[in-house]
Amino acid sequence: MALNKAEQSQVRSLMKEDRWDIVIKFLGEKLDQWRSEKIVGQNAFESLRMLHTRDGKVEGVNEFFEQLERGAFDN
Numbered sequence: 081m082a083l084n085k086a087e088q089s090q091v092r093s094l095m096k097e098d099r100w101d102i103v104i105k106f107l108g109e110k111l112d113q114w115r116s117e118k119i120v121g122q123n124a125f126e127s128l129r130m131l132h133t134r135d136g137k138v139e140g141v142n143e144f145f146e147q148l149e150r151g152a153f154d155n
Contacts, residue, residue: 083153091148107145114138 083091094100114134121127147153 088151088153091153092151095148104145107141111138111141 114137117134119127119130119134121130
């Protein structure tokens with residue numbers, strides 16, 4: 081689903097506000113928290129699954145915010 085022009089303008093406007101810095105700060109703290117979580121499963125498979133789940137969250141959130149910053153609202 082792509083955002084229409086009005087929605088894109090709203091997102092750009094939000095990103096220019098001072099309050100956006102708080103969102104970015106929280107994002108950084110959350111990503112740091114996820115990255116620092118100790119991965120301990122009961123076996124190698126469970127540990128690997130937990131690692132991939134964590135890394136998937138980090139990469140997904142990073143990709144989302146990178147698309148916002150690039151203005152790539154149609155992907």
